[in-house]
Amino acid sequence: TTDEIEDEDIGWLKELSQSYDDSCALVINEEEDADQSTSNSFSFLKHDDNEICFDDEDNANEKQDKPQETETKSCQELQDKIKDKYATLKKTIEIIDAPAMTSKSPRRSKRSSGNKKTSIEPTSRNSVENGLIDTNKPGLSFYCRSANESPKFLRTSLKDKSRNGLDDVVLKNDVKQTKNKPNVKQVNFQSDAEQVRFDNEDTTRSVKTIQRDTIKLNTNPSLYKLQSMQSQSIRHTLSGMERHYVTNARPTLGDNIYLLSWLCSWLPQQMTMELPPPIFKGIPLEKVDHVKQDYKNIVDFYETIEPLLYHQVWNEMYLQYVKEFRRGAKHITLLRETIEHVPTRIFQNSKKRLFRIQCSIKNTISKWLQEKQILLLTFSPVSAETSPFECFAYMIAIDRHSNNTSFDLNITLDVVSEKELTLFPTRVEIHAQILTRVDMNHWKGVLLRCGNNPLSRTFLNPVNIAEPPLIRMRDLENVGTCTLGQKHVASTFLDVCLENDRKLVLVDAPAGTGKTTAIVKAIENLLLYSHPSPHHRILVFGSGVGSMDEISGQLINLRKSLASQAQKKKIKFLRLDDSQDAEVKTYTCAEFIQSDLKGFKKEALENPDVLKWRRDKISDLISKEPDKQSPYCQSLMKAMKDVDNYPEANVLSKDFHLYFFKNQKLALIDKADIMCCNLKELLNLENCNYINVNSQRKTTVCIIEDANQCTDLDLSLILQLHIDKLILIGDSTVDAILPFACLYKKNFHWNLFKRLIRAKAASHSRKQMIPVVKLNHIHRGTSTLRRNIMAVFGHSGTMEGDPKSSNVNFMDWCVIDHRLEGVVAPSASDKTIRIKSCDQEASLVVNIAIEVKNKYPHLSVVIITPFDNQKAVIARTVSNKHEEIPGIWVSSVTEFMGRQADVVIFSTKLPYALTRSVLEVAFTRARSSLIIVGNFSTQFSRNPSYTGIEWAKVLEISKNTRSLRTVGHNFDLENEKQALSLILK
Structure with missing residues (x-):
């Protein structure tokens, strides 16, 4: 065989x-x-x-x-x-x-x-x-x-x-x-x-040619047959070597060449495939056992979960290719970028976007790490002489020695001149975030080192987790308009944090129930009003940028609302990673460090004692280094020399910048009471070491936002940290989005949050109890919105809603059923109806948004859609009509998760292909008005076998309340006032 x-x-x-x-x-x-x-x-x-x-x-x-x-x-x-x-x-x-x-x-x-x-x-x-x-x-x-x-x-x-x-x-x-x-x-x-x-x-010429062919070996379409033959080799390397040579396997340079075997030009038969091409790596999915509910040890846990990550990464690459191909793009984007832009002096004026692939090797002799960064740089054409398409370039000149597993790219580019970068341009654009075996080895190494972590048994065998029942409800202050469920969440949070024998609590809350508000109130009561005042530190992690920005914004507003300076000192907030929100960006680690660097330069010119104090700090670090010839120690010596020559030299070298960045980052993390970041930031061992510095002085409380959307491999990163309390927040009715249907057959959707919920349901012993707090009441929206949402999804809750803005003369709930020509077309390979063109629906929703914003400028307006290509069409339509319309956002449903707006316009594009979880998020984002736009009647007539209960209830409610509007073929899309008349009472 x-x-x-x-x-x-x-x-x-x-x-x-x-x-x-x-x-x-x-x-x-x-x-x-x-x-x-x-x-x-x-x-x-x-x-x-x-x-x-x-x-x-x-x-x-x-x-x-x-x-x-x-x-x-x-x-x-x-x-x-x-x-x-x-x-x-x-x-x-x-x-x-x-x-x-x-x-x-x-x-x-x-x-x-x-x-x-x-x-x-x-x-x-x-x-x-x-x-x-x-x-x-x-x-x-x-x-x-x-x-x-x-x-x-x-x-x-x-x-x-x-x-x-x-x-x-x-x-x-x-x-x-x-x-x-x-x-x-x-x-x-x-x-x-x-x-x-x-x-x-x-x-010389041959060397350059061979070097390029070697680096981008697997991007050559002619090698597809050869790569197919290497499937067994790659499988042996990634699975067999990890299993049989654990002690000898080390992260090495060049592993990214062998991992994915991706092609920059896809073969014709691959372009027509419904599923992504085969994966020539890792363990074959057919030979992987079902995801278990409990594991023998950490190695068993890792080997079972590892293939899910492989398939997830490969699927992202394939879907990104499909999107670009359908748009008629001239070049292909294979994977999402890791860094969208780097705001440095060097690259600001050249209109360049920077991306990174990082690999590290371990030098067994000196026990340092050599880091090589291959930077993928794309830049837009600026004149007729340049190429009509974007270019792809390798930049291989940034090679440094340090004692860290990763290197901060922003600081590096601040101090490295553009002349030091060696470019090898090609004719193909590839944005890549390649998951190398370096990452996998690091992940596995983290898990193996964390076998003695008290939380590890939670991952391995959640059925045997026992937590004592709640003794009493904690008294809360300044709860405002919080619902009874939100108060219960905050009280349980306090009880877990203040009692020594409690470690774990779950918060099961669907979208729109106000779990973010409840957590913010719980943090406020813990840090400000608990007696005696405890020494707690809050770590908030999540998988989505939108949800992290939302909870960061609320924590920042909480700190601003405090009148007493003594209270503000108890809430020092720090965002460890980058943010898309302008206000949250001012609280990021990079912004604080840049501000401190400017302040140091200014103060050093006025007070020489500052330079003396800084020199003593560097001297202490050098004295603690056992090897004075190590690259790190040599860099510190250069930094001290810069301090001695400043301000006469008036220039600080890159060695001083690197020292200053690490020193200030450690100080910021050590002083912060609340930190927010993405779970992926924990892949940086330096961040984990800095977080663990003051773990002995403070009780660390870890909060995982949207835990149901995080895979077990993502959640296992927190095992590197010294965590005393763990709070998991998620929705048990929503599964993590997985690439292929075959993964659901393997029960891959059971992540830690789901396994704990399932263990709670299966437990028949009173002693083995996991505290689970449920939020079922819709928290956001007017009384009409709440009543309709509860009728559609079956949620319970009060009918008293948020007061509607005065002088607003349009519906709280409106469904627009359009029959515009050329929007839908039947698909020969699928029973569902595929959208052929989205331009007309995009014009309709944009005109409604513009007229609402012009008439009611005090309202916030957002257009959301579940599909990325529809989002791009809407954004292009907005830019064509008006260059800048303040207050109108265009976002996907996933990106807008955890956020809210006064008026939400939901462009469904393909209504009957949407899942319940997407609908719950979209329907619960509006504070005053929800406008749903789609081609419901046409698609329902072409799909008589469809049994979508949610959409059937939506149409029935809209008909009974006279909030259903129909747009025919002759509707004037360019008339904004006519578009606004659809939603007027």
């Missing part, structure tokens, strides 16, 4: 790899016969100064006297050994003579590149006898590895001389034989320079 062949191939390669020392390399030749069948030969090269031979355990001391006998005997022994054990595999081991190389350059490889479905026939022995590799063969593949790098792959075409300049490649054994052979060009992988180098002098 295919599975047996795969296992035999792995065992065969593993046995060969263990037969030689670290100076061996595997050579694979492919040969295509006339009948289109493929045969491969596998060989090992042994390089030892001036001789080429195989190690022989019996005659190790005689190899210099009789190298030929040793070579023949070793080869024969290996052939017999392999043939006896793997007789069914027709593989032949050949010894190929090769030129001498340094012992550190090539190493053995644990990868194979054979086609697992093709039998491999024996090849001729003439190449061994003559010391040559047949140059008529179509390809030659090298697998080499240097002392501190992962296996490198280079493929050259011997017939295509113009590709890389490697024509007439010959491997030799004796220098005397070179008279009758072409010149030798030696391939050597250099670990430090991360490039290919030849021993010939006149090879």
Whole structure:
């Protein structure tokens, strides 16, 4: 069977790899016969100064006297050994003579590149006898590895001389034989320079070509067949190496080349696939067990959850490609960007957008980390002379040594001049956030180190988690208009934080029930009104930028509303990552540090004692370093020299900037009472170390917002932190959005929050109880909105709603059913109706928004849609009509989660394809008015089998309340006043 062949191939390669020392390399030749069948030969090269031979355990001391006998005997022994054990595999081991190389350059490889479905026939022995590799063969593949790098792959075409300049490649054994052979060009992988180098002098052009081909090897569409053949190799590397070589596997440079095998130009058959192309990595999904409810240990937990992350990343790449392709884009964006823009002096004026891929390697000798950042830079054309499309460039000149696992890119670019950046432009734009094995190793290393964390048992076996019942309700102050459910959440929060024997609480709250307000009130009562005053620190994490900005904004407003300075000192807020909100940005770590740096420069000119104090601080850090020659210590010495020469020199070097950034960041995190950031920020080990600095002095309370949307692998990052209390907030009725339907069949949607809820429901013992506080009352909206939303989704709650703004003369609830031409078209491959064009619906919602804003400028207006391409069409329509309309937002439903506005216009585009969770979020964002726009009647008539209860109730309620409006084919889309008349009472 295919599975047996795969296992035999792995065992065969593993046995060969263990037969030689670290100076061996595997050579694979492919040969295509006339009948289109493929045969491969596998060989090992042994390089030892001036001789080429195989190690022989019996005659190790005689190899210099009789190298030929040793070579023949070793080869024969290996052939017999392999043939006896793997007789069914027709593989032949050949010894190929090769030129001498340094012992550190090539190493053995644990990868194979054979086609697992093709039998491999024996090849001729003439190449061994003559010391040559047949140059008529179509390809030659090298697998080499240097002392501190992962296996490198280079493929050259011997017939295509113009590709890389490697024509007439010959491997030799004796220098005397070179008279009758072409010149030798030696391939050597250099670990430090991360490039290919030849021993010939006149090879500068070839070096650059090979370097580019090596870096973007898997972006070449012609290598698709070869990459398909590497699936077994990648599977062996990512799963087998992690499982069998845990102690030896280290993060290495270049791993991103082998992980995803993505193509910048997709094949025609891939463009028409409904599902993403196959994944040539990791463990096959078919062989993965169901996600368990409890695990034996951390390793068991990691190995079960790991494939979900692989599929999630690959799916994001594929969906992004589909979006760009449907828009008719000339170039493809394969993955979302990691950094949208970097506001630095260097890049502000050049209209450039910056992205990053980061890899790290560990130097086992000096125990430092060498960091290499490959920056993907795109820039818009600014003149007719530039290229009509954006360019893609590698920037490989930012190589630094530090003692951190990651490097702050913003600070680096502030101090690195543009001349130091080496660019290799290509003709393809690729925005990439490549998940390398560095990330996976870091994740796994974090989990293995956190096995003794008290919270780890919560992840492994939630069924046995026992929490004592609540003793009493805590008294609250300044609760304002909070509902009874919100007060219960705040009271439970206080009880968990103030009692030593309580560690965990769950808050189960659907969208619109006011969980963010309840958490803010709970934090306020904990930090300000608790007696005696406790020493608590609040960490708020989440997976969405919108929800993090919303709760950050409320915490900032809370601090501003305090009249007493003593109370304000108790709430020091810090946003650790970047924010999209202008006000929240002023509280980010980067903004504080930039402000402190300006203040230091100004104060140093007026008060010399500031420089003396700063110099003493740097001197203390240097004295604590055991190795004074380490890169970190050398950088500190340069920073101290800058302080000595300031302000005469009037210039601070990049070493001082880096020291200042780290020192101020540590001080900010240490003093902050409340910190908010994305869970991904915990991948930065430096952030985790800074957070853990004052964990002994303060009780750390961790709040996870939208915990139902976080995967178990994301939530496991908090195990790095010293956390005393854990509060998980989510909606048990909403599953995390997963890529493929096959993942739901494997029960991958059970994350930690869902597993705890399920354990609570399955527990029949009173002792094993997990505190769960439920919020069911709709908190936002007028009485009409609340009544309709409760009728649609079945929620309970009070009918008293928020008061409507005075002098507002339009409906609280309005449904617009349009029948505009050219909007919908039936799909031949699916029962649902696919939207063909969104322009007319976009024009309708934009005209309504403009007229509402013009008539009622004091109201906030937002247009939301569940689809990204519809969002782009609406944004383009808004920009075409008015360059700038203050107060009108355009957002997706996911991005607007956790936020609110006075008037919400919901462009459904494809109503019957939306899930209940999307509808709940969209319907509960409005404070005064909700306007729903879609083609309901046409789609319902073409989908008679549809049984969407939510939409049926929406249409029924709208008809009964006379709030349903119909737009026909002749409706004037350009008339804003006519559009406004649709929603007037």
